[in-house]
Each structure stands twice: as structure tokens, then as C-alpha cells.
Amino acid sequence: MLCPKCHKDNIAVIDSRDTDDESIRRRRQCVKCRYRFTTYERIEPIKFMVTKKDGSSEPYDRSKVIRGISLATEKRGISPRTIERLVDSIEQQLIQAGESTITSRNIGDLVIKHLKKLDEVSYIRFASVYKVFRTPKAFANELKKLNKK
Ligand SMILES: [Zn+2]
Structure with missing residues (x-):
């Protein structure tokens, strides 16, 4: 993952929480320029x-x-x-x-x-x-x- 601002790939997760059953919200911060942003990750439910x-x-x-x-x-x-x-x-x-x-x-x-x-x-x-x-x-x-x- 690259920083949206400075495009370096040194990103730290500063907070993460489940938003609902299907996604995780993560607050991230670029270690280089300190820019903060949020990502959402979908949790793939396991099916069998x-x-x-x-x-x-x-x-x-x-x-x-x-x-x-x-x-x-x-x-x-x-x-x-x-x-x-x-x-x-x-x-x-x-x-x-x-x-x-x-x-x-x-x-x-x-x-x-x-x-x-x-x-x-x-x-x-x-x-x-x-x-x-x-x-x-x-x-x-x-x-x-x-x-x-
Ligand atoms: Zn940055």
C-alpha cells in the first residue's frame, strides 16, 4: 500500500475496527509524511x-x-x-x-x-x-x- 500523498510505502495502522460483519475500517498513517487516511477491507465470508x-x-x-x-x-x-x-x-x-x-x-x-x-x-x-x-x-x-x- 502506498501513501496517497507522498507515494511511499511505509504505512502504519493506527486504528482498526469492524464496521459491520463484512468490512474492517482501518485508520492508517504514512510514517514518512504523517498523512492520515482510512481504508475499508472486505472480509470474505468463508463458504462451505x-x-x-x-x-x-x-x-x-x-x-x-x-x-x-x-x-x-x-x-x-x-x-x-x-x-x-x-x-x-x-x-x-x-x-x-x-x-x-x-x-x-x-x-x-x-x-x-x-x-x-x-x-x-x-x-x-x-x-x-x-x-x-x-x-x-x-x-x-x-x-x-x-x-x-
Ligand atoms: Zn506519505
Whole structure:
């Protein structure tokens, strides 16, 4: 990106915020001549189909994933920004995997992997809601592991 005034390419971002779901507004300043200007970047929503447990599919819905994570991380002091970043990396991983079908299970597994690193209480909450543990015993064992720490 070049400065509109002096055409140097040393531009700093001084502020950025989401204007709506589809664009980010950034205040920028040329480091050279101090000229300030604003740019808008469109966020490309990620589109793919998700196959559900019952075999039906639906378009991927980022807000659903965020909602699930928000519930699991409630009162754990995890910022919405962190959750957004977490979902960003999950989406990147889903895309990079390049599978022709993505299942709700794939997404759940990735969320769990990330939550486990981020916060173990959130991880357990999420995992229990999404019934990752096949048996009550498996769930109890996971809790026991946590309590030992
Ligand atoms: Zn400039």
C-alpha cells in the first residue's frame, strides 16, 4: 500500500475496527509524511457446506461456532477477540485440509483441540455439550485428569 500523498510505502495502522460483519475500517498513517487516511477491507465470508450427524448438510455458519465457544468459555475471562482468532485458525485449518466434505464433527474436533490449549475448563464444557465422550466413564476420566493438576 502506498501513501496517497507522498507515494511511499511505509504505512502504519493506527486504528482498526469492524464496521459491520463484512468490512474492517482501518485508520492508517504514512510514517514518512504523517498523512492520515482510512481504508475499508472486505472480509470474505468463508463458504462451505457442513455435513451433520444425520447426514444432511447446511452452509457453514461462523456465528454458530462462535456461540458454542462463547458458551463454553463463559466467565473464564476469555475475550471475544480471542474467540474470533480461535475461529479464524479453525477455519484456516478446515480450508487447508482441503477435504471435499467437512462434517460438524470435524469442526467440533478442531474447536476441542484449540480449547484444550487455551483453557481446560472451557474445553471440558465444550466437549461435554458436544458429547465427545462416548461413555460417561470417559468423561469422568477426563475430569479426574483435570482435578489432579
Ligand atoms: Zn506519505
